[in-house]
Amino acid sequence: MLKILDKYILKRYLVTFITMILMFIPIGIVIDVSEKVNKMIENKVAFSAVAMYYLNFTIFFANLLFPIFLFLSIIWFTSKLANNTEIIAILSSGISFKRFLKPYIIGASIISVFALLMGFFIVPKASEGYWNFRYNYLIGGGKDEMQDKSDIYRQISKDEYIYVSSFNPDSQMAFNFSMEKFEGDQLKYKVTANRIQYNPKDSTYTLYGFKKRKIGVLDDQLVSLPKKDTVLNIDIEDLTPVVYIAETLPLYELNSFIKKEQLRGSSNLDVYKVVLYKKFSIPVSAFILTIIAVAVSSMKRRGGMGINLAIGIVIAFAFVFCDKIFGVLGQKSTLPPFIAVWIPNLVFGILAIYLLRNAKR
Template sequence: MLKIIDKYILKRYLGTFIVMLLMFIPIGIVIDVSEKVNRMIENKVPFNKIASYYLDFTIYFANLLFPIFLFLSVIWFTSKLANNTEIIAILSSGISFTRFLRPYILGATIVSVFALVMSIFLVPRASAGYKNFRYTYLMGGGQNQMRDNTDVFRQISKDEYIFVTSFNEVSKMAFNFSMEKFDNDKLKYKLIANRIKWNEKQKNYTLYNYTKRKVGEFGDIIETGESKDTIFNFDLEDLTPVIYIAETLPLHDLHKFIDKEKSRGSSNINVYLVVLYKKYSIPVSAFILTIIAVSVSSMKRRGGMGTNLAIGIVLAFAFVFLDKIFGVLGEKSTAPPLLAVWTPNIVFGILAIYLLRNAKR
């Protein structure tokens, strides 16, 4: 049963974290609106679409940045406790530093469980809405950059490959489609089309302005047409850009998708594994950052809260830097994705143990 001091600290822990989110997320929304309002007006985006986008924006970035908000909020209110000599009074009453940490760990558990549930159920849907809105309505000056990052090249079987230059999740349509089939490194046929559209009701695809070339021993057979309905042995998600397909899948679907990509020998498998492992590593980072924040800010310093916040900001940026660097290494290099994703937590976990020992002294 929680004691009064535990309830007091836990209330401050959760309350300050929520206030921190409520302070910074509106700032992020205002900055985003100021950058994109011209394109929204030009494209005549409906208000309900904008409202839905910023709801997804809030969920997406709250999940992405919650460890940093949590870290800074713990430093903030713990520094206030230290400056008011409340921590000295608590420890002088016979409570050990380890016992003093109990409500912090409980608070980190609550936040981590909530973050894990969000990353499994809410964040994939919010990520899809956020990225689809940007692609559909915010083309403008960012169209070329978006299309540069949305090329899709996939091996769908042992000897079949598909390619599209861009994909629109809303209309279920991909552009500049091509499909090639090989036999012992020899091209058997190639199909190209200006557009390919998925038909939800019919469960098939429609090709527009297509050309199919079948390579023969004595001559090629060429078929052309304005449109054609057909069935392929690949899924709609295979046309979705690598940059966000994994982020938009719920946990169960993500596991199935990764298994399918492994069986195909996909070259992008590390990208998907990084997304999967981060669903678990980010909630765990809440415990590590909480211990570091308490260890750093529980001591009353000459510079007051300013010194603690400065140390906290430096450590927060260091964590973000390591997370981004090792995330890219996990996606692009030969480093194991699991090790790359968990390296920031391992490094800061060691730092947390060191700082905790010094704080106890």
């Protein structure tokens, strides 16, 4: 009896969730096409590029709105069970509310694993295609639009720091270059140049207006040359990564990228960490939202399914709003990214426990 019941609820859980996604994604595509079709025609975008963009669009937004789709689908079919008095019959037969939740937790586990794997490997590739299309065809500036190319600071090793006032990715040239070498708190030497040019053939750099000041105990040594070719520990392509670069990297590459940017003293480090932590927090939210949805919709209400859906929509959008607000705080404020990302799950986890206790009564 229980196995049949578990299969029945689990099937409804998964089918309703998939149906909800298949219903709303086409609506999102139609709205997006209506807003951007003129720009696509103006830029003469090939049909294959548009088709690939909307494939990436589907994956990108399904992942972005995953909590809302999951929450509303559970509210929908659980409310139908409650209105048909099926839940009352199940609990009246002696099955505990905790046992009744089992197929929901199994469904949440399946969705969580799927969301985790998507976030690790598939969503980054879709995000790259989505953002590249937008900035190449819809905004008009390509990746350069999303690069901060002025006043760039980098820590390139444990004790070496560089600065350039501006950088041109097309010519691969930077201006007002300086590099400082330290031993502990003591400056050992400083290199400056009016401009610095990257040479891709041999991966060297040409420094124009080269000056090197070596700090001595009693006096300094100064070397000045009109031009000098040298090798520097700088990855020219990573000098000004696009802001959304973290969203386009699989998990193993993202971890390596964050370590490299941390060593370089990147100003966008918190942005990258928020992306990393969300890969784990979003799948966990599936369990929290599942418990809240069941607790809210398992009770038969006088207003019927509409009341449950209204409550569900408010809670779902409150969760997404909270997730976005704290995500921005983690990127832009002094709030640690790890804490900022997990606060929504903590708050709504407490809400889930409270609602579950009331539902059991």
